[in-house]
Amino acid sequence: MSGGRLGKDLLGLEHLSADDIRLILDTAEPFKEISERAIKKVPVLRGKTIVNLFFEPSTRTRISFEFAEKRLSADTVNVASAGSSVVKGETLVDTARNLEAMRIDMVVMRHGASGAARFLGERIESSVINAGDGKHEHPTQGLLDLLTIRDHRPIAGTKVCIVGDVLHSRVARSNIWGLLKLGAEVAVCGPQTLLPLGIGELGVRVFRRVEEAIEWADVLNVLRLQLERMQAGYVPSTREYYRVFGVTLERLERAPRDLIIMHPGPMNRGVEIDSRVADGPHAVILDQVTNGVAVRMAVLYLLAGGRPELAESAKGAPER
Ligand code: CP
Numbered sequence: 001m002s003g004g005r006l007g008k009d010l011l012g013l014e015h016l017s018a019d020d021i022r023l024i025l026d027t028a029e030p031f032k033e034i035s036e037r038a039i040k041k042v043p044v045l046r047g048k049t050i051v052n053l054f055f056e057p058s059t060r061t062r063i064s065f066e067f068a069e070k071r072l073s074a075d076t077v078n079v080a081s082a083g084s085s086v087v088k089g090e091t092l093v094d095t096a097r098n099l100e101a102m103r104i105d106m107v108v109m110r111h112g113a114s115g116a117a118r119f120l121g122e123r124i125e126s127s128v129i130n131a132g133d134g135k136h137e138h139p140t141q142g143l144l145d146l147l148t149i150r151d152h153r154p155i156a157g158t159k160v161c162i163v164g165d166v167l168h169s170r171v172a173r174s175n176i177w178g179l180l181k182l183g184a185e186v187a188v189c190g191p192q193t194l195l196p197l198g199i200g201e202l203g204v205r206v207f208r209r210v211e212e213a214i215e216w217a218d219v220l221n222v223l224r225l226q227l228e229r230m231q232a233g234y235v236p237s238t239r240e241y242y243r244v245f246g247v248t249l250e251r252l253e254r255a256p257r258d259l260i261i262m263h264p265g266p267m268n269r270g271v272e273i274d275s276r277v278a279d280g281p282h283a284v285i286l287d288q289v290t291n292g293v294a295v296r297m298a299v300l301y302l303l304a305g306g307r308p309e310l311a312e313s314a315k316g317a318p319e320r
Pocket of ligand 1: 057058059060061062132138141264265266
């Protein structure tokens with residue numbers, strides 16, 4: 001596939017320009033109406049076949065991509081590693097080449113290895129969309145987070161603090177690249193063991209105390225402890241983590257302004273976030289999920305060569 005202005009693949013936000021990111025967010029706007037009101041499908045990807053290839057668990061991303069694909073009238077196939085020939089030792093490239101032999105147009109892939117999406121994109125002709133690769137990037141999550149912030153305030157100048165396990169987080173990396181490109185002020189906060197070395201060199205502030213982060217920020221993006229990626233004891237216990245870094249109602253009540261509370265999910269209530277905060281008036285966590293469908297529709301549409309100026313007219317073109 002040609003991919004239009006974005007190129008063939010979407011592998012991350014690090015190598016997109018601010019204009020490319022704005023193009024995706026702006027293209028997502030007309031798709032919001034289709035996804036939020038479940039307006040009938042639009043035929044813009046009719047005849048395209050998309051494979052969702054998930055080698056790691058996912059609820060939001062996989063289902064959101066599937067909704068986006070179906071609402072654009074694409075044909076979709078879901079492949080999970082369990083139940084596929086990967087468990088018999090087939091390589092990633094062989095799996096993808098066999099799928100291509102069945103005439104597919106795009107692969108949406110989640111994989112545990114950082115760089116897996118680029119590796120695949122360089123070896124197959126179909127477009128590859130990174131749905132999360134190891135600790136590297138999760139670009140559509142970064143984009144939906146940007147869209148959600150933009151729904152509430154201009155991104156440029158907004159102070160966003162990412163709180164928690166930044167070290168293991170592809171969501172944090174995509175957010176940092178996207179936010180910095182669009183002119184936000186970015187900070188991270190967490191135990192020293194869970195912050196990447198040299199993160200400050202990217203132009204990101206570092207807070208050691210969550211109370212300081214709450215005092216500074218307009219937006220908190222709270223991350224879960226990715227225990228499945230930790231080989232050693234990065235924190236003494238989840239109870240201790242909550243005591244020191246938990247985003248609790250008591251801490252937020254001392255904030256000098258109302259904060260927007262975000263979380264990419266899945267949440268561990270009582271570990272990184274208090275239930276009263278997650279379900280409270282300042283949380284936009286479910287709005288993020290809703291925006292995810294529109295952002296993914298925009299990415300699929302643009303990679304398929306769709307013209308951004310025609311996205312608006314797509315919502316007036318119901319499936320026949
Ligand atoms: N945010 C996110 O990637 O969630 P899933 O793991 O459920 O896809």
